[in-house]
Amino acid sequence: MPTEVVMTSKAVDRFVTRLIEEGPVMGPRERRKQPGFAKFDWIESADELMLQYTTTTVPPKKAFFPPRQPLFEFELTVPPKITPLEEATPFTLVGVHTCDLAGLNMLDDAYAKEPAEAVWPAARARARIIGVDCMPDEYCFCFDTCAGREGCDLFFTPIEHGYLVEVITEAGEDMLRLSDVSRAREDDLNDARNFAAEKGQRITAGIRSSAGDFADILEEGTFEDLWREIAERCYSCGSCNTTCPTCFCFDINDEFDLGLTAGRRVRTWDSCQLQEFALVAGGHNFRRIRWQRVRHRWHRKFLYLYREFDHPYCTGCGRCSRACTADINIVDVSNEIIERARGSEQS
Amino acid sequence: MARESAIPRFGHKPQVAFFDFACCEGCQLSVLQLEERLLEILEHVDVVTWREAMTEQSSEYDIAFCEGSITTEEDVERIKDIRAEAAVLVTLGSCASTSCHNELKNQWSMDEVLDVVYGDDAGQIHTIASRPISAVVEVDYQTFGCPVSLPEFVKVVSAILTGQSYEPPNEPVCVECKRNDYLCVYEKGEVCLGPVTRCGCDAICTGWGDACQGCRGLMDSANIGAMLKALTREEAHSIMRTVIDRHQLTEGEIAAKLRIYNNWPEFTLEEAETDDD
Ligand code: SF4
Numbered sequence: 001m002p003t004e005v006v007m008t009s010k011a012v013d014r015f016v017t018r019l020i021e022e023g024p025v026m027g028p029r030e031r032r033k034q035p036g037f038a039k040f041d042w043i044e045s046a047d048e049l050m051l052q053y054t055t056t057t058v059p060p061k062k063a064f065f066p067p068r069q070p071l072f073e074f075e076l077t078v079p080p081k082i083t084p085l086e087e088a089t090p091f092t093l094v095g096v097h098t099c100d101l102a103g104l105n106m107l108d109d110a111y112a113k114e115p116a117e118a119v120w121p122a123a124r125a126r127a128r129i130i131g132v133d134c135m136p137d138e139y140c141f142c143f144d145t146c147a148g149r150e151g152c153d154l155f156f157t158p159i160e161h162g163y164l165v166e167v168i169t170e171a172g173e174d175m176l177r178l179s180d181v182s183r184a185r186e187d188d189l190n191d192a193r194n195f196a197a198e199k200g201q202r203i204t205a206g207i208r209s210s211a212g213d214f215a216d217i218l219e220e221g222t223f224e225d226l227w228r229e230i231a232e233r234c235y236s237c238g239s240c241n242t243t244c245p246t247c248f249c250f251d252i253n254d255e256f257d258l259g260l261t262a263g264r265r266v267r268t269w270d271s272c273q274l275q276e277f278a279l280v281a282g283g284h285n286f287r288r289i290r291w292q293r294v295r296h297r298w299h300r301k302f303l304y305l306y307r308e309f310d311h312p313y314c315t316g317c318g319r320c321s322r323a324c325t326a327d328i329n330i331v332d333v334s335n336e337i338i339e340r341a342r343g344s345e346q347s
Numbered sequence: 348m349a350r351e352s353a354i355p356r357f358g359h360k361p362q363v364a365f366f367d368f369a370c371c372e373g374c375q376l377s378v379l380q381l382e383e384r385l386l387e388i389l390e391h392v393d394v395v396t397w398r399e400a401m402t403e404q405s406s407e408y409d410i411a412f413c414e415g416s417i418t419t420e421e422d423v424e425r426i427k428d429i430r431a432e433a434a435v436l437v438t439l440g441s442c443a444s445t446s447c448h449n450e451l452k453n454q455w456s457m458d459e460v461l462d463v464v465y466g467d468d469a470g471q472i473h474t475i476a477s478r479p480i481s482a483v484v485e486v487d488y489q490t491f492g493c494p495v496s497l498p499e500f501v502k503v504v505s506a507i508l509t510g511q512s513y514e515p516p517n518e519p520v521c522v523e524c525k526r527n528d529y530l531c532v533y534e535k536g537e538v539c540l541g542p543v544t545r546c547g548c549d550a551i552c553t554g555w556g557d558a559c560q561g562c563r564g565l566m567d568s569a570n571i572g573a574m575l576k577a578l579t580r581e582e583a584h585s586i587m588r589t590v591i592d593r594h595q596l597t598e599g600e601i602a603a604k605l606r607i608y609n610n611w612p613e614f615t616l617e618e619a620e621t622d623d624d
Pocket residue numbers: 233234235236237238239240241273320323324325326327328
């Protein structure tokens with residue numbers, strides 16, 4: 001079994017059609033009212049799949065943890081009756097960019113930490129994943145994740161007549177029985193190498209320090225002036241979290257039916273930038289002030305989780321910067337911190 | 348079958364009345380559009396007064412849904428009477444809860460307003476600056492939206508029936524927009540008031556691809572200063588660059604956009620500079 005094969009564009013269509021016949025498929029689909037923009041959604045037919053797309057608003061983690069997820073239904077009888085709402089159907093997630101593969105892997109690690117989260121790993125176990133390579137835009141800064149393959153079963157790279165397909169796992173190899181592939185020729189391998197090289201060149205944004213140094217800088221400095229400047233521009237809208245592939249916070253609420261006799265427990269994506277995120281019983285809010293919340297996001301991504309997992313909890317996908325309608329850019333702010341730290345060292 | 352759980356709170360199946368003050372009555376119409384959901388609600392309450400939906404009327408009720416802003420001296424007396432009768436008073440929609448765009452009239456003197464609108468017939472009308480109902484009487488539950496956000500209306504009804512409080516969400520529309528995975532209208536080069544507007548409508552407008560106009564009013568600690576900065580910045584990355592260049596809004600124009608739904612109490616740009624600490 002070669003580890004690299006070629007699938008023509010037509011063959012990809014047939015492959016996706018067969019995948020859909022086998023079970024649900026989620027992938028990037030063009031937004032019906034906003035042509036040119038893709039979102040991850042269930043794909044009904046192969047022509048809906050938009051394999052070459054720029055970063056989606058919401059990352060593919062929604063396949064495993066939807067933004068609003070009912071966990072179980074309850075009836076307030078004596079004793080109360082609880083009906084779990086567990087999904088059991090296997091599915092295929094298609095068209096995941098390298099940065100988002102990294103995001104899924106990071107969430108695996110975060111949710112596996114004791115006390116482990118129960119719903120995420122079960123959902124992950126149901127899915128096969130097909131990755132696809134992409135071209136960065138001005139918001140991307142995915143140096144560390146841009147060549148990653150970990151976390152997918154097959155990986156597609158666009159080449160002249162279709163895709164070069166790398167077989168990453170046995171599940172991936174097994175999926176190939178649904179497809180017509182041909183052997184990869186030297187031209188195809190060259191095409192793919194050129195794609196990767198161009199991708200590397202297109203990444204122009206970047207944090208100008210090693211992850212370790214950046215963590216030290218954040219730990220040692222206070223930067224309160226900078227946080228306050230950013231906070232003046234920040235809406236506390238949470239979009240930088242609700243679009244982030246590595247953010248894992250959620251809120252849990254019970255929703256009652258009108259008669260207060262039944263309802264469901266639902267969890268929703270939460271954000272540390274929202275004013276009431278750190279509000280606790282008794283009315284105390286330990287990050288009531290906006291600049292403290294702004295700082296918290298950088299501390300989470302680049303300091304606390306770096307110390308815990310040995311890498312920043314950021315894939316470089318740039319979604320937070322794209323989504324920020326205040327144009328607070330994660331690379332710019334990070335570099336500003338680094339510059340101020342280095343400036344104060346010299347003076 | 349504990350289907351009649353609201354009864355312990357009121358001692359009987361609660362009686363509901365709808366009242367309107369200065370408004371377009373669009374909120375009442377919206378409630379009628381609940382259809383199936385409305386029938387479900389009607390299993391738990393008796394509607395005794397609802398001018399827009401029935402001819403019968405009653406002067407006794409437990410729950411009063413009040414739509415519209417207070418804009419005359421007569422309104423002030425009437426809402427006080429309603430408050431005296433109702434065990435629970437709910438403001439229905441933005442006119443009632445924030446004064447909505449009725450407050451646009453507050454930028455002129457009341458004499459001018461009377462003269463322009465009624466001319467020689469102004470004598471009988473005792474107009475006052477438009478204000479939300481909460482500026483006159485105590486309000487138990489508030490719903491927002493122009494017209495009222497139906498998901499919130501249902502939540503509030505459920506809260507009333509089960510004896511719980513309802514705190515209007517203090518998060519911007521962006522939160523619901525993202526939870527629905529809608530495309531941000533800024534990415535299409537448009538300006539949206541979602542980042543400063545109280546959510547609770549499930550981002551219905553951005554879901555249809557339109558910008559949020561802010562009809563639910565500003566959230567608490569909305570950062571208006573941030574909006575002034577975001578839309579007038581010199582340096583910006585491509586998405587916001589496109590928005591800034593295309594619209595070229597001045598601070599005054601941004602403020603005017605915000606004022607359409609948010610002028611009670613009148614906000615000033617100076618205030619907008621303050622942080623939430
Ligand atoms: S997206 Fe921007 S404005 Fe919104 S909370 Fe994040 S940094 Fe602040």
